Every structure is written in structure tokens, then in C-alpha cells.
């Protein structure tokens with residue numbers, strides 16, 4: 001990831017003209033940053049606060065349930081669809097409302113890393129991860145995210161993989177929550 005980022009920055013990437021967009025989950029952004037500023041990821045939370053209203057929040061799916069549309073959104077700030085253009089990797093933030101389960105899914109040909117800014121969350125009910133804990137999901141690894149009942153959850157993510165896949169990841173959620181064998185591609 002470091003090598004991809006170094007390579008992307010060395011190309012002196014352009015800023016893309018992306019219109020800021022608000023989603024319902026944005027109402028939790030301030031609280032998520034408050035939590036982040038109290039923990040080990042405080043520097044990232046502080047850096048994000050002045051610009052968080054300028055971000056373009058998206059869903060990444062053609063079809064999405066109404067309940068999930070109220071409870072999550074993400075923004076790429078570096079990558080093919082990000083504020084800073086690059087085909088080397090994707091960096092961004094995803095925000096979840098309290099009491100949310102982001103359904104089972106996987107990423108074909110993409111490796112995904114998450115780090116929490118200021119919340120505890122569970123991935124695939126394996127464990128509860130504290131702020132600052134880094135998770136790596138290899139390509140095609142099925143996983144889901146569950147947030148706590150009280151606090152929103154703000155995660156920073158990084159995707160690495162082939163340039164064409166980063167540009168069009170083709171996000172799909174699995175049909176089943178627990179044992180879905182159909183990888184999202």
C-alpha cells in the first residue's frame with residue numbers, strides 16, 4: 001500500500017471536481033469525529049473535521065435497501081473516483097450509523113484494509129476491534145461489519161488491486177448473511 005501511495009503521489013495527481021453530497025448518515029459525522037479525537041486516531045479525526053462537509057458521500061451500489069441507505073455512506077478521497085485522482089490505490093472513509101450491520105460481501109481482486117477512527121466495531125462477529133486496530137481482508141474474503149448500539153462508526157479504508165478493478169469494483173452484496181459463497185464482484 002505504501003508503494004502504491006508513493007507511486008500515486010509521485011505522479012502529481014490532479015484534483016477532481018466532485019460535488020459534495022450529503023447522505024442521511026452524515027448526521028452522525030460530528031459525533032464520530034468527537035469520538036475519534038478522544039482516541040489513538042485523534043490526528044486523523046482532527047485532520048478530517050475541517051473538510052468533512054466537502055466530501056461526496058456515495059453508496060457504491062445500483063440497488064440498495066432503504067434501511068441501509070439511511071445507515072451508511074462512504075467517500076473516496078484518493079483513487080480513480082476520488083477527490084485526488086489516482087489509479088494506484090483507493091483511500092477513503094466510510095461512516096456507519098449506530099446499530100448497523102453492513103451485509104456480507106467480498107471484493108474480487110481487491111485487498112481491503114480498515115482502521116477505525118473512533119469506534120469499536122465487529123467484523124463477521126469474530127471479535128470487537130478497538131479504534132486504531134487494523135483489519136486486512138484479502139481478495140474474495142467474505143466479511144460483514146456490525147457497529148455498536150450507541151455510537152456511529154467511522155472507518156478509514158484502503159484498497160489495492162488492478163487499476164481497472166479499482167476504477168469499477170462492481171460492488172454487490174452477497175445473498176446470504178452468514179454462509180454466502182457467492183463472492184461479490
Ligand SMILES: [Fe+2]
Pocket residue numbers: 105106107112137143
Ligand atoms: Fe469490505
